[in-house]
Amino acid sequence: EAGVAQSPRYKIIEKRQSVAFWCNPISGHATLYWYQQILGQGPKLLIQFQNNGVVDDSQLPKDRFSAERLKGVDSTLKIQPAKLEDSAVYLCASSFDLTGGVIAGYTFGSGTRLTVV
Amino acid sequence: GNSVTQMEGPVTLSEEAFLTINCTYTATGYPSLFWYVQYPGEGLQLLLKATKADDKGSNKGFEATYRKETTSFHLEKGSVQVSDSAVYFCALSDPASGGSYIPTFGRGTSLIVHP
Numbered sequence: 001e002a003g004v005a006q007s008p009r010y011k012i013i014e015k016r017q018s019v020a021f022w023c024n025p026i027s028g029h030a031t032l033y034w035y036q037q038i039l040g041q042g043p044k045l046l047i048q049f050q051n052n053g054v055v056d057d058s059q060l061p062k063d064r065f066s067a068e069r070l071k072g073v074d075s076t077l078k079i080q081p082a083k084l085e086d087s088a089v090y091l092c093a094s095s096f097d098l099t100g101g102v103i104a105g106y107t108f109g110s111g112t113r114l115t116v117v
Numbered sequence: 118g119n120s121v122t123q124m125e126g127p128v129t130l131s132e133e134a135f136l137t138i139n140c141t142y143t144a145t146g147y148p149s150l151f152w153y154v155q156y157p158g159e160g161l162q163l164l165l166k167a168t169k170a171d172d173k174g175s176n177k178g179f180e181a182t183y184r185k186e187t188t189s190f191h192l193e194k195g196s197v198q199v200s201d202s203a204v205y206f207c208a209l210s211d212p213a214s215g216g217s218y219i220p221t222f223g224r225g226t227s228l229i230v231h232p
Contacts, residue, residue, distance in 0.1 A: 006160075042206055042224045043206075045220075098218050108153075
């Protein structure tokens with residue numbers, strides 16, 4: 001089975017610019033997660049989708065971050081405008097459903113490494 | 118709220134040494150516990166899991182036992198290899214967390230194995 005696909009792998013932008021990341025989860029996985037992983041730290045959840053609806057976005061900085069999953073399959077995470085502290089790896093993960101991750105774990109993509117200069 | 122605490126790294130070992138990475142947790146309900154591994158430049162991969170007290174998860178020679186009485190899930194391996202060098206993350210997913218089952222991760226422990 002194909003894994004979670006993410007693009008681009010790397011991105012370097014200047015502060016105040018905008019950037020977008022794309023994620024295609026495993027086929028049939030209803031639940032999709034975006035995580036931010038700052039160097040030396042564990043992943044921090046930004047937003048969780050169930051199909052095309054948001055389940056939890058309480059830790060998403062909504063003044064600059066947005067995410068959508070319009071058709072309930074692939075998803076886009078956007079930052080506008082970017083700040084220096086947004087430099088991190090952005091990971092996408094998926095699970096069969098909300099409880100599937102508890103039972104079987106989560107499948108992660110390779111991530112997008114963002115550097116804001 | 119839920120939290121996961123891991124021992125700080127890096128942990129540096131010689132090949133064939135015994136490995137222990139400590140992990141303790143706090144949770145509202147009865148969580149499932151996981152260990153994930155992250156190789157350089159890659160995403161996290163599920164290494165093993167345990168869904169209830171006294172369960173032992175195992176994979177690729179790694180083991181961890183869900184200890185409810187000590188709220189711990191320590192990762193062990195009897196004989197490490199150079200290829201085990203990676204960052205290891207302990208995580209929990211708590212069904213009591215408002216029904217969203219969002220996983221909570223520790224900060225990660227870097228393991229470096231020398232030949």
